[in-house]
Amino acid sequence: MSMINVNLSGDNPKITDKRFWIKVLIMAIAILITCFLFPSIVKCDSILSALLASVVISLLNAFLKPVLQLLSVPLMVFSLGLFSLVINAVIVLLASYFLNGFHIFGFGSAVLFSIIVTFLSFLLDLPQRIAHTKKNIEETLFGSQREEKAEENKVQDTDYEEVSSKREDNDDNDK
DSSP: OOOOOOOOSOOOOOTTSHHHHHHHHHHHHHHHHHHHHOTTTEEEOOHHHHHHHHHHHHHHHHHHHHHHHHHTHHHHHHTTTTHHHHHHHHHHHHHHHHOSSEEEOSHHHHHHHHHHHHHHHHHHHHHHHHHHHHHHHHHHHHHHHHHHHHHHHSOOOOOHHHHHHHHHHHHHHHO
């Protein structure tokens, strides 16, 4: 019997995984939308700078964010997880510092930017998550039924001695 795997935590694929790079592209689109809708909090010179910003933010999230979260466990517990907004803002400010065509106008803008981009990325990624979840459920529910049907349709192997002994018994009964 197969088990249903439920992952209630965030979707954090490995950097070498195709899903990571899809998330980077989704974040780049979310950054472009945020730059267009809120020019007072973020400035993005081009599509390339939005793509580079999403790559840098994703890499910082993959490598630096776990370290920062580990170091700030007491603050996370004390603030009931709201300190993660500060960590996200620091990561966005670091990306803004490293890139020329991507600029955040202050710490408050970085917090607001990270909230908006997270929300937009979630909305843009939702159809793909639904399709992936549907596929996993179908494999879990119907995968065992497919295996059972394959077993039923499989040709039964017989033992040669068993067949020959039945023939001999039939020949003896006929005499």
